[in-house]
Amino acid sequence: xxxGSSPDPPIDTDGHGTHTASTAAxxxxxxxxxYGLAGGTAAGIAPHAHLAIYKVCTSAGCxxxxxxxxxxxxxxxxxxxxxxxxxKDPLAIGAFGAVTKGIFVSCAAGNSGPVERTLSNxxxxxxxxxxxxxxxxxxxxxxxxxxxxxxxESLDQYPTSSGSLLTLFHTTKPTVSITYDGTVIGxxxxxxxxxxxxxxxxxxxxxxxxxxxxxxxxxILAAWPSDVEVDSGTSMATPHLSGVAAxxxxxxxxxxxxxxxxxxxxxxxxxxxxxxxxxxxQHTTAGFFAMGAGHVxxxxxxxxxxxxxxxxDDYIAYVCGKFGNTGARVIVRDTTVDCGKINNITESELxxxxxxxxxxxxxxxxxxxxxxxxxxxxxxxxxxxxxxxTVSVTVSPPSLSFSEVNQKKSFxxxxxxxxxxxxxxxxxxxxxxxxxxxxxxSPLVVSIL
Numbered sequence: 083x084x085x086g087s088s089p090d091p092p093i094d095t096d097g098h099g100t101h102t103a104s105t106a107a108x109x110x111x112x113x114x115x116x117y118g119l120a121g122g123t124a125a126g127i128a129p130h131a132h133l134a135i136y137k138v139c140t141s142a143g144c145x146x147x148x149x150x151x152x153x154x155x156x157x158x159x160x161x162x163x164x165x166x167x168x169x170k171d172p173l174a175i176g177a178f179g180a181v182t183k184g185i186f187v188s189c190a191a192g193n194s195g196p197v198e199r200t201l202s203n204x205x206x207x208x209x210x211x212x213x214x215x216x217x218x219x220x221x222x223x224x225x226x227x228x229x230x231x232x233x234x235e236s237l238d239q240y241p242t243s244s245g246s247l248l249t250l251f252h253t254t255k256p257t258v259s260i261t262y263d264g265t266v267i268g269x270x271x272x273x274x275x276x277x278x279x280x281x282x283x284x285x286x287x288x289x290x291x292x293x294x295x296x297x298x299x300x301x302i303l304a305a306w307p308s309d310v311e312v313d314s315g316t317s318m319a320t321p322h323l324s325g326v327a328a329x330x331x332x333x334x335x336x337x338x339x340x341x342x343x344x345x346x347x348x349x350x351x352x353x354x355x356x357x358x359x360x361x362x363x364q365h366t367t368a369g370f371f372a373m374g375a376g377h378v379x380x381x382x383x384x385x386x387x388x389x390x391x392x393x394x395d396d397y398i399a400y401v402c403g404k405f406g407n408t409g410a411r412v413i414v415r416d417t418t419v420d421c422g423k424i425n426n427i428t429e430s431e432l433x434x435x436x437x438x439x440x441x442x443x444x445x446x447x448x449x450x451x452x453x454x455x456x457x458x459x460x461x462x463x464x465x466x467x468x469x470x471x472t473v474s475v476t477v478s479p480p481s482l483s484f485s486e487v488n489q490k491k492s493f494x495x496x497x498x499x500x501x502x503x504x505x506x507x508x509x510x511x512x513x514x515x516x517x518x519x520x521x522x523x524s525p526l527v528v529s530i531l
Contacts, residue, residue: 092137096141101306101313102304102320103133103321105126105127107129108124108305118264124310127326153176153177163186163188163328164180165323167321168189174413177205181207187207187339190211190320191203191213191280206400207392211299211316211320213278213297213319214275214297214319214360215272215273215276215299216300218265222234222260271360275360276300279296281371289428292374295378297320323346330345347375349383350375351376370527375436375524376523385520387456387457387520388515389454390433390452396427399427400428400429402426403426403427407420407422436524437513437524437527439475439529447498448496453490455486455487458487458519461483461484461517462482463483464515464516465481465514469509469528473498473499477513478493479493495513510527511528
């Protein structure tokens with residue numbers, strides 16, 4: 083975190099921090115618009131939340147030491163949610179300390195898409211956020227000299243290249259015109275995963291499905307140091323999820339960060355507003371490695387029915403199994419951690435809301451999950467698995483009955499490839515626990531890894 087010796091002023095001179103902070107918890111601003119577009123009353127996701135803002139970046143960039151110091155300061159101040167729109171993987175170390183204090187941490191997946199294996203912030207104790215569009219567009223019409231018209235969208239585009247512009251033709255009497263048609267609400271398809279949003283699978287932990295969820299991250303209007311601004315990126319999507327987490331924390335103060343994450347993921351939408359599969363901006367189906375579990379649905383997340391919970395001991399067992407004593411002590415920041423005295427677990431054994439199963443050599447593979455009832459005391463859920471023909475998936479037991487709130491039940495998921503020979507791509511499916519009033523959906527990937 084920047085100290086008094088820094089030549090940079092303590093206020094935001096870039097705009098990025100102001101934009102993301104106001105998206106998470108900005109107060110109501112009547113008559114907001116951007117050059118007449120996206121007009122209306124603007125507000126953050128949790129407009130009555132208290133904002134604690136820590137400047138960790140300078141004009142020279144964002145150093146890891148400053149970012150980690152900012153996280154430590156936020157932990158010391160007792161915040162409930164930390165929103166980090168910075169794609170630096172060492173954030174996992176600082177974030178681990180925050181999660182041990184019951185603080186929810188959401189981070190940007192990065193803007194290196196649509197290439198696979200490009201995402202950042204992959205640690206399982208982080209909510210890794212992808213970016214999608216919303217059902218709002220800023221329409222423009224291009225009219226050519228011969229009268230042809232082409233409808234498009236123009237406002238903010240994420241830069242994909244840099245360089246000089248070359249003027250090929252110049253005239254003082256143009257025959258081509260561009261007309262801005264204003265903001266159109268209710269456009270389809272929506273949401274659509276942004277092309278720039280970084281994709282999985284995770285390179286550091288392929289047994290854990292990442293990103294976790296997608297949120298609005300294209301043409302987002304929010305506060306700017308001077309006024310308001312429209313911007314795009316997973317940086318813009320992340321504070322949407324941070325605001326949702328703050329609302330859930332207020333509604334369910336006893337929930338752990340993992341329970342809040344589970345509610346967000348299992349209640350997300352895997353269909354667009356028209357009931358079709360969510361697509362990406364290349365007009366292909368957006369899989370789980372693009373959108374995570376789906377697009378955030380805050381209303382459903384408030385009452386998920388079941389959650390996949392995790393505690394600090396579970397995360398320590400995971401880092402011990404993956405990194406051993408040396409790595410675990412760095413991440414946990416505790417030199418007394420002794421992995422030899424801990425029941426180490428693998429990625430597949432972590433009680434994560436999404437499920438990755440990796441059958442090998444023609445044999446079946448099995449993973450275990452445990453759900454906690456946070457809905458009605460007396461409830462019964464029946465499994466529903468939607469799988470492609472290339473795999474066979476069984477769940478045991480096929481139903482779960484609960485007699486009280488916070489009761490836990492475990493189940494096994496077994497998957498096997500049904501096709502002959504070595505499969506060439508992952509198979510994606512949905513595992514749903516269905517009751518009379520709720521559907522708890524987990525993304526399921528049968529992996530070739």
